[in-house]
Amino acid sequence: xxxxxxxxxxxxxxxxxxxxxxxxxxxxxxxxxxxxxxxxxxxxxxxxxxxxxxxxxxxxxxxxxxxxxxxxxxxxxxxxxxxxxxxxxxxxxxxxxxxxxxxxxxxxxxxxxxxxxxxxxxxxxxxxxxxxxxxxxxxxxxxxxxxxxxxxxxxxxxxxxxxxxxxxxxxxxxxxxxxxxxxxxxxxxxxxxxxxxxxxxxxxxxxxxxxxxxxxxxxxxxxxxxxxxx
Amino acid sequence: xxxxxxxxxxxxxxxxxxxxxxxxxxxxxxxxxxxxxxxxx
Numbered sequence: 684x685x686x687x688x689x690x691x692x693x694x695x696x697x698x699x700x701x702x703x704x705x706x707x708x709x710x711x712x713x714x715x716x717x718x719x720x721x722x723x724x725x726x727x728x729x730x731x732x733x734x735x736x737x738x739x740x741x742x743x744x745x746x747x748x749x750x751x752x753x754x755x756x757x758x759x760x761x762x763x764x765x766x767x768x769x770x771x772x773x774x775x776x777x778x779x780x781x782x783x784x785x786x787x788x789x790x791x792x793x794x795x796x797x798x799x800x801x802x803x804x805x806x807x808x809x810x811x812x813x814x815x816x817x818x819x820x821x822x823x824x825x826x827x828x829x830x831x832x833x834x835x836x837x838x839x840x841x842x843x844x845x846x847x848x849x850x851x852x853x854x855x856x857x858x859x860x861x862x863x864x865x866x867x868x869x870x871x872x873x874x875x876x877x878x879x880x881x882x883x884x885x886x887x888x889x890x891x892x893x894x895x896x897x898x899x900x901x902x903x904x905x906x907x908x909x910x911x912x913x
Numbered sequence: 914x915x916x917x918x919x920x921x922x923x924x925x926x927x928x929x930x931x932x933x934x935x936x937x938x939x940x941x942x943x944x945x946x947x948x949x950x951x952x953x954x
Contacts, residue, residue, distance in 0.1 A: 695940060706929060722921035725928045732932065771939055775932055782928045786921045880936065884943055891947045898950075 694883035701876030709869030716866075722786045726866075729779040731874035735881045736772035739765055740804075740839050742885070747832035750825055759825035760896060762832060764888035766811050768881065773805040788852055796845040797853035800838060807835035821896060 709727035716723035743765030750758035780798065781791045792798065811831045818824040846855045859867065 692944075695944075710925070710929070718918070720918045720921055722918050722924055724925045728929055728932050768939075771935065775935055778931055779928045782924050782931075786918050786924050877936075880940065884940055887943050887947055891943065891950065894947075894950050894954075 691883035691886040694879045694886075698876045698879030698881075698883065701872055701879065703876075705869045705872030705874075705876055708872060713865045713869055719787055722783065725779060725783045727869040727873050729776070729783060730870060731877045732772055732776050732779060734874055735877050736769065736776055737839065737843070738878065739768045739772055739881060739885070740836065743769055743832055744836040744839075747829035747836075750829045751833075756821065756825060756896065757893065759821075759829070760892035761885070761889045762825070762829060763815065763892040764885045766808055766815065766828065766832065767888060768885060769808045770805065770812055772881075773801060773808060777801060777805060793852055795852045796849040797842065797851050800842040800845050804835070804838045804842060807831075807838060811835060821899070 705727065709724050713724070713727075715721045743762055746758045746762040746765055749755075750762060777798075780801070784793070784798075785791050811828050814831060815824055815828050818827060845851060846853050862870075
């Protein structure tokens with residue numbers, strides 16, 4: 684039986700293996716796309732990053748709501764992990780998108796609805812991360828960052844629907860029925876791999892946040908210290 | 914040509930490399946920090 688503490692490490696290893704296999708298929712086996720050529724291979728890493736970012740952002744929103752309802756600090760530790768990973772994934776998404784945009788659109792950046800809304804999302808979550816660093820009181824920090832997360836999450840559906848609502852350079856979501864099997868295999872293999880890595884790191888980062896919170900408690904409030912005194 | 918983008922492997926490697934480095938660094942940093950904190954305890 685795999686212990687719960689070892690589970691994240693096994694998930695990271697399995698996820699990394701899937702990412703290697705999916706990337707190999709996408710780079711070496713899948714054919715180049717008819718119009719974009721080899722540059723389209725960026726899709727096999729860009730789309731999984733976008734899907735994982737959406738999952739992590741949604742998980743952060745759930746954690747924020749759960750904290751505001753229950754007041755349990757364990758939800759704030761999960762929120763800390765989700766916020767940090769949201770910044771990381773939105774940053775990666777923007778960089779990958781810029782690298783793809785240059786050869787296909789001719790520019791690294793454009794004030795396109797999809798790109799702009801993702802940039803707003805990145806800035807919002809960077810702001811929440813900064814807020815968490817500057818507020819020293821744990822209860823106040825948890826409440827403020829939860830409220831900020833709920834507000835920031837409003838941008839997530841706007842990001843998703845931006846390509847449908849406005850005239851965007853960014854392509855709309857493709858239907859899986861119209862995509863070749865050779866393109867779907869590396870796409871979903873990389874998505875599964877990245878999701879495992881992201882889930883595992885979220886568990887580890889939450890554990891780290893919980894340990895840091897315990898260590899930051901003043902000695903009088905530390906349960907172990909109370910036990911020693913008694 | 915139908916808008917065909919010729920070449921572009923440099924862009925592909927750049928996107929994959931940056932993703933691998935950033936994700937790899939974050940995973941390694943999280944595991945290393947967690948291990949250090951566990952050892953200190």
